[in-house]
Amino acid sequence: MPATDADRTRIEAQIALIPRLRGTGPNPFEYDQWDARTVEVLTAAFGAESDEVARYQRDVGEAGRVAGVRGNAANMTLNIHGKWGILERLERAESLLRELAGG
Numbered sequence: 001m002p003a004t005d006a007d008r009t010r011i012e013a014q015i016a017l018i019p020r021l022r023g024t025g026p027n028p029f030e031y032d033q034w035d036a037r038t039v040e041v042l043t044a045a046f047g048a049e050s051d052e053v054a055r056y057q058r059d060v061g062e063a064g065r066v067a068g069v070r071g072n073a074a075n076m077t078l079n080i081h082g083k084w085g086i087l088e089r090l091e092r093a094e095s096l097l098r099e100l101a102g103g
Helices: 005-023 028-046 051-060 086-101
Strands: none
Touching (some): 005 028, 005 086, 051 086
C-alpha cells in the first residue's frame, strides 16, 4: 500500500531529523527516541506486519546489537561506528525512508 500524503509528511519529518542526530555525536538516547518514533510512523503508515516495517527492522533495527555489551538501557549498547553503529544505521534508514516517502 503506498504512503498517503500525510504519511509522506511524517516520514519526511523523520528524515529531516537525521542531520541533527549525526551532529550530536550521535547521542544514543536521542537516536533511540528517533528510532522508536520512526517505527511508530512506519507502522501507522503501512501496518505492523507490512513489508516496509519488516525492511526497516531488518536494515536498521536491533538485530545488530552485540551480546554482552555493557549498559543499563538498551539504547546505550549501540556503538557509534561500524556496520551496526548508529551512523551506519542512520545511513541505511535515510535511504530506506526516502524510498518509502517516494523520493
